[in-house]
Amino acid sequence: MRMACLLAALSAALLSSAATAQTSEPARGGVIDVATIGEPPTLDPMASTADLVGIVSQHMFETLYTFGSDWAVVPLLAADLPEISADGRTYTVRLREGITFHDGSAMDSADVLASLKRWQTVASRGQQAATHIASVEAVDPLTVRITLKEPFAPLLSLLAFNNSAAVVLPEENVAVPLEKPVGTGPYSLKERKPDQYIQLVRFPGYKPREDAANGYGGARHQYLDEIRFVPVPDPNTRVEGAVAGQFAYADSIPVESVGRLQGGKTEAVTLKPFGWPVFVMNTKQGLLSDVAKRRAVLTALNPEDMLIAGFGSADFYAVDGALYPDGYNWHNEEGVSAYGKGDPEAAAAALQEAGYDGSTPLRILTSRQYEFHYKMAEVAAEYLRQAGLEVKLDVVDWATLTQRRQDPAAWDIFISHSPFLPEPSLIGVMQDTSPGWWVSEAKTKALNAFNTEADPAKRAALFGEVQRVFYDEVPAFKVGDFNAVAAKSPALQGVTPAPWPYFWNAYLAK
CATH class of the missing domain: 3.40.190.10 (Periplasmic binding protein-like II)
Known part of the structure; x- marks a missing residue:
């Protein structure tokens, strides 16, 4: 690969x-x-x-x-x-x-x-x-x-x-x-x-x-x-601690702080490309258990504005809806035409057709320990409000988020990120039991065909159907690609x- x-x-x-x-x-x-x-x-x-x-x-x-x-x-x-x-x-x-x-x-x-x-x-x-x-x-x-x-x-x-x-x-x-x-x-x-x-x-x-x-x-x-x-x-405390020589290594540094890391007691470590920020949707319970409303959310969101807010410079992100970037064996363009619309008006019409009552809150669970999560959440909330959704941001520490996301009654979207994993079946949403609880006949059929095939070339072709179902049923929103920065x-x-x-x-x- x-x-x-x-x-x-x-x-x-x-x-x-x-x-x-x-x-x-x-x-x-x-x-x-x-x-x-x-x-x-x-x-x-x-x-x-x-x-x-x-x-x-x-x-x-x-x-x-x-x-x-x-x-x-x-x-x-x-x-x-x-x-x-x-x-x-x-x-x-x-x-x-x-x-x-x-x-x-x-x-x-x-x-x-x-x-x-x-x-x-x-x-x-x-x-x-x-x-x-x-x-x-x-x-x-x-x-x-x-x-x-x-x-x-x-x-x-x-x-x-x-x-x-x-x-x-x-x-x-x-x-x-x-x-x-x-x-x-x-x-x-x-x-x-x-x-x-x-x-x-x-x-x-x-x-x-x-x-x-x-x-x-x-x-x-x-x-x-x-x-x-x-x-x-x-x-910011991680950054300043690294600059002062307090830490030999500091994980997950905000990209806007890279300039602070040059020379002296610390240096930047960049992993490019690292992975993708993801808005995982609760398909099991609540507002987004309706696939039509999930599709409306996808239509409303503008990934480039979210990535700019999260990472500031195009040196640290790419607007890309494919689950794997070009250069990976699993890269394909199936279903990607649904990505990147950033059209709140079309999303509002879709929500009205789906029967949204205009008052039920869409609860977004996020944390500031990964600052780019929070910044993207703020931008996403504005686009979703323009689409007519009542949005509530629940900002908690990361340990609380990882516990709360286990409860389907507690959220509609939680924000996370993932590296580009060597095997697509390792992606969280591909598991029926992972928070988000995406289960469908189409998913099962596509994944079974993909997972029971041993030939790598045939598997790569079959992953196109998996990605098409992902975009059709919208269990999550891939924001784009990003690079990770640490201090050493x-x-x-x-x-x-x-x-x-x-x-x-x-x-x-x-």
Whole structure:
């Protein structure tokens, strides 16, 4: 799969890291503070789709597979890629030997079996996979067999993803809610002080892979002694803390602050293209359970005005309705003609025809911890008011938003964003159980055809029908494409630009 500029950036960074490793091994030691957009709602990586949870928890927990620098699935706790039967229904997974959990116990197939059963119950992505899984069994202490009801091409990507993740836990520690955050990762939890920090320390029993670092895969070296994730909800405070040298890394920096990051104690890190802001619509309950009203919202919104408000300069965004930009294998133009109308008058007529009463509020749930979410919400609200809708903005902290969006009675639209994911079936709205709860016969038919096809070229063509149904039924509004900016200390080396930043293989230059 071609991943355009993002892959070029990742590959260049990895080549640079490899060259550095050949000349000298980075020094071990040091502590870094990483400023995040807030307090994660949980440290259970199965229980949340919030990126913040994945950013922190991926240092403690590991999955059977992960993604390499070209977004291909690569083994992590699995010894290698699975053996797949000729009919595409049986996956035989060999496990690495000598893997130890943070509590000192050894990982085996019983742990994997218990974890995958928990994942299918607790995690929204596990629930998505569960509908296709006939059985999971432990063949021997180092072998697990997954049998599918029918071929399901996204399975390995679902097992690899760090969001609603299929992490491996000790068999004795699979209670819900999670009692102890014990994983196999390079860092373990030492202390968590809510709203102050999450302190991770090097796990001495960690066994890295022997292959070279490769995106999220390959060797994960523990150069740093300690990583502290510090919640800093205010974006300007994150910027000023980075400028002052308070943070070695600050995530999600407003683009208008890039000028403040030049030189001195910090520098800008840009990931281009990063992903897309998204207005997820509540198809299950309330005003937007009516597809005609969702189509009216789509007609009303002007994506360029929203992107200008959110990012200021065209250097940081692109007006694009395709779910994947040009240069990605999944790019197509099916259904995109419905995008970008910005026509409140036409939307008003559509709302009247759909029977809107003129007084029922449209509740938009957003947060200022991602400032561009809030700025886009303000612009969207004005366009929707021009279309005759009564709009209410509910502005909450990010942790509250991730909890409140689980309640279909609490909102009509919530604002989020997503990186461009390597497998389209990982997109939140593609899951029936994801907040928004988009379920339809047309969606099921299009996704089933797409997901049961193994040939990549045929799958790319079939994704056109998925995107056409997306625009016909409007479960969400893709605002456009955007680039992400973070701040990094020049002393912090070995950090590869990535959608979910990670700090194994990172080190402090002497």
